Amino acid sequence: MSAEVRDETFLLARARQGDLPAFEEVVRRYQRRVYGVALRIVRSHALADDVAQEAFVKAWRSLDRFELGRPFGPWICRIAANQAVNHVRSPRSREDPLPEGHAEVRASQGSPLDAVLDREAQQVLDAALETLPAEQRAVFVLRAVEEMSYAEIAETLGLSPGTVMSRLFRAREKLARAVAPYLGPAGRPRAGEGS
Amino acid sequence: MTAHERERLAAWIDDELAPAERAEVEAHLAACEECAALLGDMEGVDALARAVRVEAPAGYFETLPRRVRARIESETHAAAALPPRPVRWRVPVWTWAAAAAVLLAVVAPLTLDRLNEAPPAATPVRTPEDAARGSAPSLALDATTETDGRDRDLEVRAKRETRAQRPREEPADEARPALVAAPAPEPIEGGPSAPRTPPPSSGGESPSPGAREGGAPGRWASAPETEAEAAWRAGEGAARDETVGASGPRRPGAKDDVPAREGTLGASPPLVDAPAKGRVATTQAVEMQEGVSASENKAVPEDSRVFARLVRAHPAGAAGWREHRDEWRAFVEAHPRSRHADEARVRTIEAGLEAWRAGADPEDLARARTEADAYLARDDAGQKERVRRALAEAEGG
Secondary structure: OOHHHHHHHHHHHHHHOOOHHHHHHHHHHHHHHHHHHHHHHHOOHHHHHHHHHHHHHHHHHOHHHOOOOOOHHHHHHHHHHHHHHHHHHOOOOOOOOOOOOOEEEOOOOOOHHHHHHHHHHHHHHHHHHHHOOHHHHHHHHHHHHOOOOHHHHHHHHOOOHHHHHHHHHHHHHHHHHHHHHHEOOOOOEOOOOOO | OOHHHHHHHHHHHOOOOOHHHHHHHHHHHHHOHHHHHHHHHHHHHHHHHHHEEEOOOOOHHHHHHHHHHHHHHHHHHHHHHOOOOOOHHHOOHHHHHHHHHHHHHHHHHHHHHHHHHOOOOOOOEOOHHHHHHOOOOEOOOOOOOHHHHHHHHHHHHHHHHHHHHOOOOOOOOOHHHHHHOOOOOOOOOOOOOOOOOOOOOOOOOOOOHHHHHOOOOOOOOOOOOOHHHHHHHHHHHHHHHHHHHOOOOOOOOOOOOOOOOOOOOOOOOHHHHOOHHHHHHHHHHHHHHOOOOHHHHOOOOHHHHHHHHHHHOOOOHHHHHHHHHHHHHHHHHHOOOOOOHHHHHHHHHHHHHHHHHHHOOHHHHHHHHHHHHHHHOOOOOOOHHHHHHHHHHHHHO
């Protein structure tokens, strides 16, 4: 077990015993990831904030069910994704379009033109994500960004693996059509790789 | 390629296909330019999505951990301030019969001693409801509905007053220490989750009528305590008092049989999830209902006392709910920084929605909506989803 995992296990063990400052440190370590998952699905900062808070509060209450030693990240992200999907399913939820510039594209390794095209590609991708049904968007985010397995996604969202595959395909197909002009001949972004 | 076969392209990217299926897809890709191009584009989409780092507004991540912590603390405190709900509808009859039997086993020997010396002073009161149910006489552990509780209360008072008018000897002083020394009944599994019986009072320590009037609203305040009542309370009143207060608070909008949503205030039974500290706070709340004076109850801050009183209130009808809503609003105005303020703001909205449900006055709904919008706009609002759901339920009919 690495030092980092040992440290995290120690914090979670303390949190399990009611040590709130220890849990606050856990929140600090995972807040960006949780917020990112939430925001990509609910598409609104206010909702993403709600989801992130609720996910951590829920995790706090369910710590006794978490197996110490296992990675905490996927577990909390699953809780967040579930909360996010529940939010967008709620009749009162409002998905406000995210303001321009809310997201940052990693520095382009190519020319200034490539940087501009990357930015445009990102905006087009954003707009296309906006048009996806929430559950397709959730499946896409959990796979493409969080790299969860189909089984994990299925368990998180209460779907069958076959449904996950189907929704993922439809989401990717739609997004691919939208950003195809910005993709190179091999289907890669024009400048640099992704992660 | 069929639609299903095309869907397998996604699974091929993610290495989620069985070897045989993978081979089939690869064979197809080698022969189909269109699918090969689509596959390439889909891989590019994933890469592009991963390349994007989503940023939050400036300073957001500096405050989120603290706000999460504050929310956990607030919900824990709020849950601890609430008394446990009655669980009559969840508890089998045999459980209450068993509880009554245990209590009788403890009280009966002591009662018999007193019977031998004086007219009965502490026999259990058998009410018509008990006769109809065929159950043991109602005592402390019989948590009933609001209405039953009030009716029983009136009957008990009437019977006590009748008894008081009969000439009788005072129970011998020797008997009183024996009564006082009776152990409190063991908490019954499935019954109220916190020990409801306040510490038995020794002779002469029964709360004064004045102190009682300062306690929970409504039931006790107007009735002066007779000598018989004081004597009865000294012996068993501690247990009996809980019966009247046992109906507990009703969370606005909560269905009778369904606990509130998981993890929120009002989740039934709240003390199951609360830490041990919460049970101490609940006992203190019980002492408040007994009318323990403020000087004796220093551990409970004023805002918590007021909060607990409001939570225990039982509004009825549209007018009652409007008044309750105004009381919650007044609490928020008086204690804007209280740890209960967030919960109080939410309950203001919920009470307003209950008023609308009760009276169908569109003004109540409009007002609740306005208050909900104001709440949802707050940066420190910790229960936005709960408010949204309450509105959705109210508007959904």
